[in-house]
Amino acid sequence: MEFEAVIGLEVHTELATKTKIYCGCTTEFGGKPNTHVCPICMGLPGSLPQLNKKVVEYGMKAGLALNCSINQVSRMDRKNYFYPDCPKNYQITQDEKPLCHDGYIDIELENGETKRIGIERIHIEEDAGKLLHTKFGTLVDYNRAGVPLAEIVSKPDLRSPREAVLYFERLKSILQASKISDCKMEQGSLRCDANISVREKGSEKFGIRTEIKNMNSFKALEKALKYEFKRQVEAVKNGKKLTVETRRWDETKGITEVMRSKEEANDYRYFPEGDLVAINIPDEWIEEIKNDIPELPHEKVERFIKEYEIPKYDAEVVVLSMDMGNFFEETAKKSGDPKAASNWIMGDISKLMNEDVIRVEELKFTPMHLAKLIKLINEKTISKAIGKKVLEEMYKTGEMPDKIVKDKGLVQNSDEGAILEVVKKVLQDNTSSIEDYKNGKTKVIGFLVGQVMKATKGKANPQIVNKLLNEEIKKL
Numbered sequence: 001m002e003f004e005a006v007i008g009l010e011v012h013t014e015l016a017t018k019t020k021i022y023c024g025c026t027t028e029f030g031g032k033p034n035t036h037v038c039p040i041c042m043g044l045p046g047s048l049p050q051l052n053k054k055v056v057e058y059g060m061k062a063g064l065a066l067n068c069s070i071n072q073v074s075r076m077d078r079k080n081y082f083y084p085d086c087p088k089n090y091q092i093t094q095d096e097k098p099l100c101h102d103g104y105i106d107i108e109l110e111n112g113e114t115k116r117i118g119i120e121r122i123h124i125e126e127d128a129g130k131l132l133h134t135k136f137g138t139l140v141d142y143n144r145a146g147v148p149l150a151e152i153v154s155k156p157d158l159r160s161p162r163e164a165v166l167y168f169e170r171l172k173s174i175l176q177a178s179k180i181s182d183c184k185m186e187q188g189s190l191r192c193d194a195n196i197s198v199r200e201k202g203s204e205k206f207g208i209r210t211e212i213k214n215m216n217s218f219k220a221l222e223k224a225l226k227y228e229f230k231r232q233v234e235a236v237k238n239g240k241k242l243t244v245e246t247r248r249w250d251e252t253k254g255i256t257e258v259m260r261s262k263e264e265a266n267d268y269r270y271f272p273e274g275d276l277v278a279i280n281i282p283d284e285w286i287e288e289i290k291n292d293i294p295e296l297p298h299e300k301v302e303r304f305i306k307e308y309e310i311p312k313y314d315a316e317v318v319v320l321s322m323d324m325g326n327f328f329e330e331t332a333k334k335s336g337d338p339k340a341a342s343n344w345i346m347g348d349i350s351k352l353m354n355e356d357v358i359r360v361e362e363l364k365f366t367p368m369h370l371a372k373l374i375k376l377i378n379e380k381t382i383s384k385a386i387g388k389k390v391l392e393e394m395y396k397t398g399e400m401p402d403k404i405v406k407d408k409g410l411v412q413n414s415d416e417g418a419i420l421e422v423v424k425k426v427l428q429d430n431t432s433s434i435e436d437y438k439n440g441k442t443k444v445i446g447f448l449v450g451q452v453m454k455a456t457k458g459k460a461n462p463q464i465v466n467k468l469l470n471e472e473i474k475k476l
């Protein structure tokens, strides 16, 4: 019997607004406990919430970037539950009428096929505070209470832990590129719950599902789902009864553990939030937000492959950050050599940037500099090897490459007569290599080219060196 997983994800993302969802407190991460608070986000009696318009905008933007329809009239609801991190004893969220519904994300499977994953709904809500378990007992910090969230609920269309990760990764790249959220997973501004059940392949019926809470890395999500898949399959095979339950992923033990079973699940007694009016969204507002969505990373990758004819691998690497993608595009346009642009960015430039842990915006040189460098090499003014040195200098100082070449006297030597002399000298000094060559070890040519380049401080035109060496050695 072969089994498959049925997985749906609920992703929570903190929206990038400056202030909280129902008050003017800052959304900044961290801070001294209980300093980013006011009577509204503390839920003090008599305080009234006011919906932050920006939160609705970011929520709509998420919906439109994820191909959803917008509910032009939506509503906030109260979800009642008691837990110390929730100061009002209810969360203001959206139940029956979410802001967005019925969207999708296309993911690319490892076999190259594209699969469409449905998005059921996106609603906006407030985050809870944080409990701190200390030696003084359990303390509570309400700085995060009221930070705006969008909850993005997928349909149960995912069929393996790997597909779940691919979906979550693409979702993150879309949210980040549209600047809807900073998506800092280590700070909890993007986290996910997963629903998973198993069934025999080919069956249409759903199995008994469990929910795994609060995973904030792709690795944790994949590991937890793999573990849970195996656990459920074994239970089904052994005729054990599975129960609907909420589980927690324990990273150190590498297992999921029961938090609570659904029999004891809360009844949230949702009802409309009487302190807030309905949200009315006119067509023009939707249009305005739509126009504000930038080209998304996967769209950029496709366009780069088509427009600049670079390999898919290159396109994916340069689009890892939007700024890097823009840097590539400008260099490609200015130099007329897109492949050289992606090579430099993926190779030497990334290496230098990684060493210094800097981002594209912090580079001292511009696409114009890099385009000039590419032209100098293509016009054979300098060799590629010298180009690497010029790049390092350009990276350090921000000087234009032609100036660096001129100041340092790095122009490539294509004077055949002058190179021939060096070639002859190198052959004289390396008689054993000539013997090797005659004995069929033609690889020594590489060594000899290196010697000539060394003698000319890298300035000799390598094609000419190669040509002359091959000619001369045959004469001997």
Ligand SMILES: [Zn+2]
Pocket: 020, 023, 024, 025, 036, 037, 038, 039, 040, 041, 042, 146
């Ligand atoms: Zn507040």
